[in-house]
Amino acid sequence: MGGNLLTNYGEAVAMILFGIGCTNLLLQKNLIKKIIGMNIMDTAIYLFLAEKGYIAGRAAPIIVDGIQEAEHYINPIPSGLVLTGIVVSVSVTALMLSLTIRLYQRYHTLDLDEISVMIKKEGK
Amino acid sequence: MLDFVQNFPCFSIVSCMFAGIISSALKGKGAKILNLGVLLAVTVMSALTLGYVMDLGESYIYVMGTFSAPWGNELRVGVLEAAMALFFCVIMLLSLMGGQQKLQEEVEEGKQKLYYIMVDLLMSSLLALIYTNDMFTAYVFVEINTISACGLIMIRQWGRTIEAATRYMIMSLLGSGLLLMGLVFLYGLTGHLLMSNIHQGVVHIVEQGEYHIPLMVAIALMCTGLAIKSALFPFHSWLPDAYGYSTVASSAILSSLVSKGYIFLLIKIIYRVIGFDVIQQSKIINVLFVFGLAGMIMGSLSAIKESNIRRMIAFSSVAQIGYIYMGIGLGTEAGMTASVFHVLSHAVTKSMLFIAASGLLQASGDSTDFFDLTGAGFRNKTAGAAFTVGSLSMVGFPMFCGFTSKLLFARAAVDGSWKMLPALIVLAVSTLLNAIYFMKTVIRIYTPLREPAREKRFRKIGIGEQPMNFVALICFILLNVVLGLGAEPLVALLNNGLKMFA
Numbered sequence: 001m002g003g004n005l006l007t008n009y010g011e012a013v014a015m016i017l018f019g020i021g022c023t024n025l026l027l028q029k030n031l032i033k034k035i036i037g038m039n040i041m042d043t044a045i046y047l048f049l050a051e052k053g054y055i056a057g058r059a060a061p062i063i064v065d066g067i068q069e070a071e072h073y074i075n076p077i078p079s080g081l082v083l084t085g086i087v088v089s090v091s092v093t094a095l096m097l098s099l100t101i102r103l104y105q106r107y108h109t110l111d112l113d114e115i116s117v118m119i120k121k122e123g124k
Numbered sequence: 125m126l127d128f129v130q131n132f133p134c135f136s137i138v139s140c141m142f143a144g145i146i147s148s149a150l151k152g153k154g155a156k157i158l159n160l161g162v163l164l165a166v167t168v169m170s171a172l173t174l175g176y177v178m179d180l181g182e183s184y185i186y187v188m189g190t191f192s193a194p195w196g197n198e199l200r201v202g203v204l205e206a207a208m209a210l211f212f213c214v215i216m217l218l219s220l221m222g223g224q225q226k227l228q229e230e231v232e233e234g235k236q237k238l239y240y241i242m243v244d245l246l247m248s249s250l251l252a253l254i255y256t257n258d259m260f261t262a263y264v265f266v267e268i269n270t271i272s273a274c275g276l277i278m279i280r281q282w283g284r285t286i287e288a289a290t291r292y293m294i295m296s297l298l299g300s301g302l303l304l305m306g307l308v309f310l311y312g313l314t315g316h317l318l319m320s321n322i323h324q325g326v327v328h329i330v331e332q333g334e335y336h337i338p339l340m341v342a343i344a345l346m347c348t349g350l351a352i353k354s355a356l357f358p359f360h361s362w363l364p365d366a367y368g369y370s371t372v373a374s375s376a377i378l379s380s381l382v383s384k385g386y387i388f389l390l391i392k393i394i395y396r397v398i399g400f401d402v403i404q405q406s407k408i409i410n411v412l413f414v415f416g417l418a419g420m421i422m423g424s425l426s427a428i429k430e431s432n433i434r435r436m437i438a439f440s441s442v443a444q445i446g447y448i449y450m451g452i453g454l455g456t457e458a459g460m461t462a463s464v465f466h467v468l469s470h471a472v473t474k475s476m477l478f479i480a481a482s483g484l485l486q487a488s489g490d491s492t493d494f495f496d497l498t499g500a501g502f503r504n505k506t507a508g509a510a511f512t513v514g515s516l517s518m519v520g521f522p523m524f525c526g527f528t529s530k531l532l533f534a535r536a537a538v539d540g541s542w543k544m545l546p547a548l549i550v551l552a553v554s555t556l557l558n559a560i561y562f563m564k565t566v567i568r569i570y571t572p573l574r575e576p577a578r579e580k581r582f583r584k585i586g587i588g589e590q591p592m593n594f595v596a597l598i599c600f601i602l603l604n605v606v607l608g609l610g611a612e613p614l615v616a617l618l619n620n621g622l623k624m625f626a
Contacts, residue, residue: 018305025298034294041301045308052312077317081260085304088267092297095271099278099290106283112290119283 010051017044031100031110035093042089046082053078129176130186132169133201133255136209140166140248147241152233155240159220162244166251167213174206178617183624185257194321200257204464204621208254208388214603215380215471216247222479222596223373226486230280230371242275246377250385259307259397260317262389266303266353270296273382276374277366288365295362299352306345310397313338319396330402343408346393351412354386356449357419360442364430367438372482375434379441379478380471387448387467391460394452395626404455413453413543417550419446424557431494433481436561437474440518443554444470447533450550454536454543457622462532464618469517469525469607476600477514483507483593484569489581496582497565499573504585508569510597515562517604520555525607530555532615 005012021044024037053075061073100110107115143162147155177183183202190196220243231239249269256262270293278289311317313335314325329335352359367375394403403409423442430436444466451463487503488496501508517524530551537547573582587594607614 018301022298022301025294025301031290038294038297038301041298045301045304048305049308052308078311081308081311084260084264088264091271092267092293095274096290096293096297099274099286099293102278102286103290106286112287115283115287119287122283 008051010054011048014044014048014051017041017047020044029111029113031096031103031112034112035096035100038096039089039093042085046085049078049082049085127176129172130184130201132173133199133205133209133251134186134188136166136169137248137251137255140244140251144241144244144248147237147244150237152236152240155237159240159244160217163213163217163220163247166247167210167217170206170210170213173201174203174210177201177203177206194316194318197261198257198318199255200319201255202621202624203617204625205254207617207621209251211468211471212250212254212381212384213247215475216243216377218596218599218603219373219376219380219475219479221592222475222600223371223376223482224592225590226372226482232281235279238275239279242272242279243377246272246276246382250381253385253389257319257396258317259310259319259322262392263300263304263307266300266386266389269382269385270300270353273378276377277370279374280369280371282369284365284369288362288369291362292366295359296353299349299359302345302349302352304349306342306349309338309342309345313342319392322397323399326398326402339402340406340408343398343403343406347390347408347412350386350390350393351415351449354383354390355442355445356412357415357422357442357446360419360423360445363442364426364435364438367441367478368432368435372478375438376475376478379438380475383441383445384467384471387445387463391452391464392625395460395622400626409453409455411453412449413455413547416446416449416451416453417546419443420450420550420554421446421557424554424561428557428561430561432492433485433494433497433565434478436565437477437481440477440558440561441470441474443558444474444518447529447554450547451533451536454539454547456536456539457619458532458536458539460622461615461619462529462536464622465532465611465615466529468614469529469604472600472603472607473514473517473524473526476510476597476604477518479593479600480507480510480514480597483585483590483597484511487582487585489583494568497568498571499569500582501566501569502572503582506587506594506597507585510601511569512566513601513604515566517608519559519562523605523608525604525611528608528611528615 018041021037021041025034025041028034028037055074058072058074061076103115104110107118109115139162143158147158183200186199186201188197245268249265252265253262274289274293277292278285310322313329314322316322316325329339355363367379420443423439423446427436427439430439448463448466451459451466483504484497484500484507487500517526520527520530533551534548537544
């Protein structure tokens, strides 16, 4: 069990990062820190994927010197998934940032709990 | 050779998506007409697909692009998928129709176009979630669904909705993060992304008795992710604000369609990706069962305490989502059928309740005070009638669809396992709690108002004033009664669809 953890240290690090990102996203009060936490979480998944697709001693599947055999290259699908995932997380981050800007312009604070209190006071 | 009808699922996804893109270059009116046209076209196409698959008697696979099974991307269409797509389109059309007037009042002039873009994208992602046979495609469309749902919440620009949208996004992103992680685990275990291929891999792993823990972790991650996104009980904190303060068409769409899309994906994962047997053995389903039960009680209790009627209906959604998860958690075919039926019946009823509540509020000077609703059923007669029908259906009055789903749940629960007793008790208690807050509201709106001072602030709303709203509510009532009275063939259809689903 412990031995597996050492050989797969990349995956282990990814899981730790995922946990850190997750906690930050949930527990931080500051919106910007929440967004950073979300990005850490997403990036941890991409690290995990990249680790899954990597095969030691092989190169990225880009043919430059005419070698076409599959055994010289790593698995390209996880890399493809990472690219798609990055696109998704960029758009989501942009949306979150724009929401943060809106809230900051209205309430002049980044603290989500404080904003909730102010909204309750506004009534309506 | 492909039959032409087989292309329709793909066409409907793509046409919704392109409608969204084209709308961004149109004026508000144009976007609205395009949206209506596309939704109608998709409704017709889904109906034709449903007819085709029912004739065919089995599901078919539609290959996207030129790569075949283990590499390419594909759609899989069966009776259940086509029926869901048809149903979602109808609800979407009716919700938009009923919420249109409010939409014009509440959304800034130039921004209505954006609303229709979001609706187009939402519809396309829902259809893709229903039809897709590829896990990663499902993930991407889950994200598109989340983003457009966020747009629907915050289209009405005031502090409450922006805050609600932020909270919604935070929880949803956590959910999609967990879903993606679970998916990556499964990919690591089986080496596939297509659902059927993953299933083969999973069966192989289970037979060999290897990788038990990673498989369980993957299932748990995906279930938790989707449970967060569909607002199962402990993760429901974002829901009341998001449903309670956004414009009414959004509330109707969010409560009846968006959360249901995720639940449909979960059912798909349970049946097609992991396999029903493996899920049953895994005990994870018991966790869903327990949280479903908790949601049924807690959601209703919060609803009783709430005085803002729209937030009350939103909390009632938490309870109803609990019902659905309870049915899934029973871990039997009958439980699953009951859940799927409840997805339909809740969607019909909840969107009607939201639209009717907004009509009642309009007749009460848009005040959030519960007592201002006194006599609102007389001031806005259609909304009052629709609200009463919806409430009776939620409480489980015979003749309406809520009754049928409660009956199916109860029947499914009586199977002799340890789940029988808690399920039946909670079902009874939750029905009682439902009755408390819904009947309280119905009595309030039909109590004559005897204070002339108050009466002056309110106005009567006739049918002629809001013809679209009237038509939508009547359609909802009819749909509700039809689902309630004609449940037998529908249940048979769903059963058949679930068999084809695996």
